[in-house]
Amino acid sequence: MRILIVTNYYEPEEGAAAVIITRLARYLARQGHQVTVLTSAPNYPHGRIHDRYRGRFSLSETRNGVRIISTWLWATPSPRISRKFLSQITFMLTAALRGLTLPRPDVMLVEAAPIFTNLAGVFLSFVKRVPYVLDVHDLWPDHMLTVGAMTERHPAYRAARWLVDHTYRRAAQIIALTPYLEQVIRGYIPGMDKVRTVYSGVDLERFRPGLDDAAFRAKHALGNARIVAYIGTLGTAYDCLTMLETAFHLRDRRDILFVIMGTGTQQQVVRDRLAQGDLPNVRWIEWVKYTEIPQAWAATSIAFWALFNHPLHRGAVGTKMYEALASGVPIAVALEGVVADILRESGAGVSVPFGSVDALSAAIRRLLDDPAYYARCSQNARAYAEQHFDAEKAAQTYEAALLKAA
Template sequence: MKIIFLTDNFPPEGNAPATRTYEHAIRWVKAGHKVTVVTCAPNFPEGRVFEGYKNAWYQTHQLDGIDVVRVKTFITANEGFVKRILDFMSFMVTGFIAGLFQKKPDVIVATSPQFFSAIAGWALSAVKRKPFVFELRDIWPASITAVGAMKDSFVIRMLEKIELFLYRRADSIVSVTHSFKDELIKRGIDGDKIDIVLNGVDLTKYEPSDAKAHDFATKYGLENKFVAGYIGTHGMAHGLEHIVDVAERLQIYDDIRVMFAGGGAARQNVVDLVEKKQLKNVVLIDRQPKEMMPKLWSLCDVSLVPLVNSDLFRTVIPSKIFECMGMGIPTIMSVPEGEATAIIRETNSGVVVESENVDQITAAILRFHKDKDLYQQVRTSSIEAAPKFNRDSTAADLVKVFAKHVG
């Protein structure tokens, strides 16, 4: 099968969309499929082109058997609605044009979280007369209003009309949560064309570690410390100011550290708050290359997974919980009750507390810190749960969806 996949995030970027696409694509290649990924110069989330790359009109290279086509886009940091829209729309145009020059595929796939790449995928499928699969990673633009980045307006309503148009025109929709499928059915989309393929973990890379990576632990002063870590994009949706408040509560414990690792629109706010509160128990680590993520995760004794208290986030499953399972790191989840909290409870891979509740997050950290038996029990459950979310299975499930439309 020849697959063209459009995404504006791809390694060396290390966010969830980039990771999911890459880890699936390498498995499709190993299975004998030809995969072409159309993407842009890596720049997320800081809005700066990564070293060794350039923002050029058309570049090609291979990555682990994947044919990668990179196109020029308007590059900006992951902040500011208008600039981000220009970024998305520029990829929509240049990604579509680049797709025209690729050899005739069997299927065209485009992924969100925003849907402008999906517009390019749909248009390309119409021109090439090939099936279009929309991988739905986020209900967008609803997530814009959920975090307060923009109020409901004429622009939002127009974006919602485009969103529904794409759902209806897609030959298949692949949802990363059951909740997204339920939401689309309520909005009149045919449930028979919606398949669910959850996120997962590459168990060849993320495996239990009995010790913190020595070089990182030494560099950041984390040897013999109990580390509660937030790793990933620092976005408006995560309410990280509450985690800073948690760190303030934990100052009296000399052997506990709160770690923030990554970048994004809310990163500077975290840095400023830590400096303002003069917190000595917070460790700030810049975004790391994707290949360093298992070592970075090894620093954590528990993983902090917060989202702000919005009904929209009941439908979201943060993908990092699966990497934590693979590493055997208990999760402290502070998100609205929904599909993600159900997974944590069903797998006993962590504890669930109220979204934005500083007292409860603090208490959960202290409970894991003090109760060694509980910690080991949850760690073991996490490791045992990980194979249920293996990337090998999710990659195979996606190919089955594609194959339904290939004659």
């Protein structure tokens, strides 16, 4: 089967989205499919195109049995929405133009977010008369409501809503990252029976308990402290002040160190709060290579994070949850929704209400001070990941959806 994947993210980028789609493309290639990926010139997370790709409209290469075609976009480090949109629009245009020159595939896999990647993929599907599977990891234009960029009455939102709903209707199959996303899509398009939930999962061999963390601790001067860590992008959904105020509440604990690993649109919030100088128990490591992430989890005693209270955030499941569970790391979070449900069902940690610093602090204290409870959560985490979040099984489901659509 000849498969064309249209995505804004692919390796050598190391963000979660790139890791997930790269893993899937390699799996499909190993199964004997001819896989081509149409993607943007790598520029994440710093908003600067990597040297090898700079100054080129398009670059074609083959790695791990996958043909990768990267096209130019206007890259920007700015967190401003208008500049991000401009960057995404330029990729939509260059991907559509370059895609016209590609041989006709049997089926396409189109990333639904950002919206402009979705539109480029659906345009190519229409021109080439090829069915496509839509991969929904985030809801657009709904996302714009969560950051306050527009309201549902805004003409731009209404136009985008119509376009996205059209891509839902035209799709041969739709794969949603979480049950909440599936529910919302079904709400927009009543009677649709081609939507299903597939958790992207995690590589259970790479992420597992018992890995050696000595080199990672030494590199980042973490000493022997028990680490309470946030590992991931500091995106707009994350309530970084609640996380940092939780660290402030626990500053009396000399045995622990809070470590923030990641960068993103909320990085200035973190920088400004740390500049106040009253959080000696917090370290910020702005970037950790993906090859080091398993060791970062091995060094972590407790994973923690907090989300802002918005209906869409209740349906979010970040890669950090899969990786923490697979690594046997108990989780303490301030949020409600799908992740809270998973923690209750798995017994791998605890969730508290949005924005509750006191409750999140208490949850972390219990995990630190109750060894038996901690051990149960750790064992439950790994067991649940093995049962529900095997990336190999997720890839098999994607392959079946593509075969059905072709």
